[in-house]
Amino acid sequence: MRTSRIQRRYVARRLEILRAAGREFRTRGFAETGMREIAAAADLSPANLYNYFRGKDEILFFCQDSALDRLIANLDKARRGKMGATEKLRSVITFHLHCVLDEVEGSAAHLLTNSIPHHLQKRLLAKRDRYEQGLRQMIAAGIRSAEFVATDPALVTRAILGALNSTVLWFHPQGALSADSVAENFASYLIRGLCSSRASARPARTGRSLDRPAANLRKKIASKGVQQW
Template sequence: MAHGRAPNAPSPRVREKRRRRRAEILHAALRAFRETGYHTTTLDDIAERLGVRKTALYHYFPDKESILYECHRESLGEIARMIEEAEACYECASDKLAYLIREHVRVMTETLEGSPLAFEVPALSPERRAEIVAARDGYERVLRDLVLQGTRDGEFRPVDPKVAVFAILGAINWIARWYQPEGAIDALELGSKFADYLVGGLKCEQPS
C-alpha cells in the first residue's frame, strides 16, 4: 500500500482533482441559480456551462437538490466567518454592524455566493431547510443583538430591532436580483454606501 493509505482508497491526487471538480460544478450551478432561479435551471443548463453532459454531475452529487444544499452551506460558512471577524476586529455596535453589512454585500456581489441563501431556501427539503433556516436565524439574532446593544449604548435611537434587521437583510438580499457583476456599480463601493445608509438610519441625530 503506497504511502500508507488504505487499499482501494483514492490517491491524494485524485481526491484533490475531485474536490476541484465539485467546486467547479458548484460555482456553475451557483451562477445558473442566480440568473434563472433554482426551479427553472435544469441540470442540462448547469452541465452545459461545464461543457459536459448532465449525467456527469451525478458522479459528484446524488441529486439536484444536493447541489443547491452545498451552495447554501458555502454561503453559511462565509457568514460565520464574517461574524467572527466582526467580533474580533471592532468595538462599538455601529462599527460591527457596518462591517457585517459591507462583508455581506461583498459575498453577495463579488463571489455571488449569497444569492441562493437569499432566494432558494424554500426549494430545500424540509430537513435541510430547517438546518439552513436555523443558521440564518442565528445570523439574524446576531444582527438584532447589535442593534439592541447600539441602542443601549446610546449610539442608536430606540428602534424595533426585529424590523430594522428585516429591512437591512431585505436590502442586502435583494442585491442578487439587480446587481450585475459587469455593470456600472462597483461592489466595494456598494457595500460602503449600504453600510452608510443602513447604519445611518439607526444613529441618533446629533443633539443640537
C-alpha cells in the same frame, strides 16, 4: 501526501460545479435552471453531475450552506472585536454585500426554495436564524450603549437583510456600479437609519388611516419559525 490527487481533483470539480450552478441560479432562478443547463455551464454531461452531488437540491444546499458559513464566520469575528457597534455593523454589511455580489457561488444565498427536502431546509434555516439573531443582538447592543436610537432590533435587522439580499436581483458584475460602491453607500444609509437624526423623522401625523398609536414598538418576535429573510 495527505490528500491524494484524485481527492483534490474531486473537491475542485465539486467547487467548479457549485460556482457554475450559483451563476445560473442567480440569473435564471432555481426552478428555472435545469440540470442540463448546470451541466452545460460546468462543461459536464448531465449524468456526470450525479457523481458529485446527490441531486439538484443538494447543489443548492451546498451553495447556500457555504455562503452562510462565511457570513456567520465574519459575523462572529466582528462581534468579538473591540470596535463600537457602528463599526461592527459596517463591517458586517460590507462583507455581506461582497459575499453576495462578488462570490458568485454564494449569490444564491437569498433563494427561498421550499422545494428542497425538509432535512436540508432545516439545517439552512437554523444557520440563517443564527446569523439573523447575531445581527439582531449586535444592533440591540448598539441601542443599549446609546450608539443607536431606540427601535425594534428585529424589524431593523430584517429591513437590513432584505435590502442586502435583494441586491442580487439588479446588480450586474460587469455593470458600471462596483460592488464596493454599493457596499459603501448601503452601509452609510443603513447605519445612518440607526443613529438619531437631527430633524424629527416622525412628524405630525398625516391622518390617513394610520390613526392607531404605534405602541407595539418593542413587541417580542418569535425567533423560531421565521421562514425567510
